[in-house]
Amino acid sequence: MDSVQISTPDGPLHALRSGDGGGPVVLAAHGITASAMSFAAVARALPAGWTLLALDLRGRGRSNGLPGPYGMDRHADDLARAARQVGRPVVLAGQSMGAYAALRAAAREPGLYTRLVLIDGGLPLPVPAGADPDAVLEATLGPAITRLRMTFPTEDAYVDVFRHHPALAADWSDDLDAYARYDATGEPGEIRSRVAPDAVAADGRDLIVGAATSGDDLRGLRLPADLLYAPRGMFGQEPGMLPQPLVEHWTAQTALRAELVPDCNHYTILTDPAAAAAIVRVLTS
Known part of the structure; x- marks a missing residue:
């Protein structure tokens, strides 16, 4: 995948691109602690002539x-x-937090996109009434934010954190190895994640306090939209991030079409070849 720069008022936003951009384009947004490398298997599964532009x-x-x-x-x-830089409407996809960002983008400017594909995200997650957003953030993302502040002696030691993750260990692959190494930065003895902890905290809090806004986005969609969701969650456990009752609640209220992708979890829905093929089938339909 080639490096591409997207112009913003703050400086260039980095992206990875597969394909030459001449045919149909998929614009993709990743999860809250992830990167453009999340979409490597999806990019590889796209038909000839298609391009995937995955943002960091x-x-x-x-x-x-x-x-x-x-x-x-x-x-x-x-x-x-990024869609304007492509110069024509694109297929918009997002996974996990990226699904919420993609949903917001599609709701605000639907003319930039031909369809929306949400991947294990995008549905408002129930937050208990009166809950302290910061307490919810600490309970859900606190461990991840702590990891982002840690340093490691070597790049291999950092990769081992991913290699032994309960949702990844059984499905470890070259793609996951490349993903972890792409995320590593720093000098030996001080290797750390490229992800800014403050960005994760701010985005996580926004998802918590803005859950109702995501529901408004879903109800107001004016372009075809699909949801692909995993049966297992962030630690490889059942149920997944989007339990069946939640999926049914939102498909009953909106025109969203939903499909369960079998035998995957919140992460491997992107990295498992069979799951990636299922995503590509919907992206290109």
Whole structure:
């Protein structure tokens, strides 16, 4: 995949591109602690003539130097800039947090996109009434933010964190190895993630306090939209991030079409070859 720069008022936003951009284009947004490398298997599964343009969202990957504020509105703006740089309507896809950013982008400027594909994300997650957003953030993303502040003696030691993750260990692959190494930065003895902890905290809080806004986005969609979701969650456990009752609630209220992708979890829905093929089938339909 080739490096591409997307112009923003704050400086270039980095992206990875497969294909020459001459045919149909998929514009993709990754998860809250991830990077453009999440989509390597999807890019490889696309038919000849298709291009995938996967962003490093600001605060992540090679876009980690771009400043805040963060949040779904800001990421939606960046997605719109990338679509305009392509110069014609694109298929818009997002996984996990990227699904919420893609949903916001599609709701705000539907003319930039031909269809929307949400991958294990995009549905408002129930937040208990009266819950403290910061307490919810600590309970859900606190461990991830702690990891982002850690340093490791070598790149291999950093990769081992991913290699032994309960959702990844049984499905470890060259793609996952490349993904982890892409995320590593720093000198020996001080290897760390490229992801900015403040970006994760800000985006996580925005998802919590803005859950109702995501519901409004879903109900107001004016372009074809699909949801692909995993049966297992962030630690490889059942149920997944989007339990069946939640999926049914939103497909009953909207025109969203939903499909369960078998035998995968919140991460391997992108990296497993069979799951990636299922995603590509919907992206190109």
